[in-house]
Amino acid sequence: MTDQTSRRGLLKTVAVTGVAAAAAPAFAQAGGQRGGPGTPVPTSDPQTKYQKEPFPEQRQKWPALQRNMTPVPDCGEASYRGSGRLAGRKALVTGGDSGIGRAAVIAFAREGADVAINYFPTEEPDAQDVARLLRGEGHKIVLIPGDLTEQRFCVDLPGRAHRELGGLDILVNNAAYQQSKESIDEISFEQFDRTMKTNLYAMFYITKTAIPLMKPGAAIINTASVNSFTPEKEILDYATTKGGIAIFTKGLAKQLAKRGIRVNAVAPGPIWTPLQVAGGQLPGEMNKFGQETPLGRAGQPAELAPLYVMLASGELSYTDGSVFGANGGTGAV
Numbered sequence: 001m002t003d004q005t006s007r008r009g010l011l012k013t014v015a016v017t018g019v020a021a022a023a024a025p026a027f028a029q030a031g032g033q034r035g036g037p038g039t040p041v042p043t044s045d046p047q048t049k050y051q052k053e054p055f056p057e058q059r060q061k062w063p064a065l066q067r068n069m070t071p072v073p074d075c076g077e078a079s080y081r082g083s084g085r086l087a088g089r090k091a092l093v094t095g096g097d098s099g100i101g102r103a104a105v106i107a108f109a110r111e112g113a114d115v116a117i118n119y120f121p122t123e124e125p126d127a128q129d130v131a132r133l134l135r136g137e138g139h140k141i142v143l144i145p146g147d148l149t150e151q152r153f154c155v156d157l158p159g160r161a162h163r164e165l166g167g168l169d170i171l172v173n174n175a176a177y178q179q180s181k182e183s184i185d186e187i188s189f190e191q192f193d194r195t196m197k198t199n200l201y202a203m204f205y206i207t208k209t210a211i212p213l214m215k216p217g218a219a220i221i222n223t224a225s226v227n228s229f230t231p232e233k234e235i236l237d238y239a240t241t242k243g244g245i246a247i248f249t250k251g252l253a254k255q256l257a258k259r260g261i262r263v264n265a266v267a268p269g270p271i272w273t274p275l276q277v278a279g280g281q282l283p284g285e286m287n288k289f290g291q292e293t294p295l296g297r298a299g300q301p302a303e304l305a306p307l308y309v310m311l312a313s314g315e316l317s318y319t320d321g322s323v324f325g326a327n328g329g330t331g332a333v
């Protein structure tokens with residue numbers, strides 16, 4: 001076995017068994033941090049870089065644990081290499097225990113940031129997995145569990161992160177609630193309320209209380225969606241919030257430019273995360289997930305992490321009030 005094939009084998013295994021990576025910091029660190037400037041990065045075909053085959057049907061009780069998914073999503077545990085882009089920054093990421101938020105957390109930490117992660121209390125095992133991995137590599141990770149549907153918790157969250165990290169330069173509003181329902185007849189008032197509270201109200205409360213703690217050069221990144229622009233009919237309430245998040249991003253950027261704070265959003269297409277197995281897809285539909293994109297597969301959270309890093313970093317200093325897609329070629333954003 002050559003070094004190259006053994007590394008390929010290693011990455012393939014880790015892509016499927018992220019838990020192992022999360023549970024074995026030394027192993028993951030070797031994979032994630034290997035090489036330095038000048039180390040060649042292999043070119044890979046985006047069609048086949050990750051699993052192309054449909055995902056097996058599966059369902060977990062909300063909010064679902066990433067460690068119990070088949071296959072386990074790849075959040076860059078073994079692959080993301082940092083290069084000091086966020087050295088010394090302090091970041092708060094909601095929904096950072098799993099999926100896209102976890103990919104951002106891993107990338108931020110390996111780029112040199114200290115990171116506070118918020119998540120729903122029952123997601124403690126996923127949060128511990130990512131904290132163990134990154135702390136094992138010497139990064140500062142602060143865990144702040146709590147329910148974002150509670151106004152009091154949201155309002156206190158930025159201050160807690162600021163206190164525990166010693167500052168706040170990056171805010172990623174990433175947590176969301178999504179339940180697929182065939183028709184508006186099936187969307188209960190309770191579901192609608194929870195979707196609005198989690199996706200819009202929490203973003204507003206957190207952002208409003210974070211801004212006074214931020215200095216010029218800080219960045220706010222919201223997770224929007226392809227549904228911000230073209231709603232899928234099964235997620236009417238969710239898509240409504242995602243449209244709101246895109247508009248909030250653009251409008252807030254106009255206000256905060258004068259304070260030197262940039263606001264942008266990432267708009268993912270179909271990405272393999274716990275959200276999808278906790279009611280995000282209609283029963284029996286998992287085998288279609290991501291298959292209709294031009295790249296012919298769902299995305300993995302790791303494929304979005306560099307977008308969050310670049311939007312957080314001061315390098316994109318003229319990029320403000322914009323929404324960036326990652327959707328497998330659909331051209332939705």
Ligand code: NAD
Pocket residue numbers: 063094095096097098099100101118119120121123146147148149173174175176177178198223224225226267268269270271272273274275276301
């Ligand atoms: P995910 O399940 O890993 O992340 C969602 C997170 O939201 C959860 O981990 C949880 O911590 C948090 N959350 C939800 N309700 C909460 C509450 N009441 N209190 C505290 N935390 C709460 O799934 P993901 O797909 O990585 O989602 C991250 C973001 O990406 C979301 O904004 C989602 O809308 C967006 N997105 C995902 C996809 C996709 O296909 N997966 C596509 C477009 C947009």
Ligand code: MG
Pocket residue numbers: 063064065066095097098099119123126274
């Ligand atoms: Mg989660």
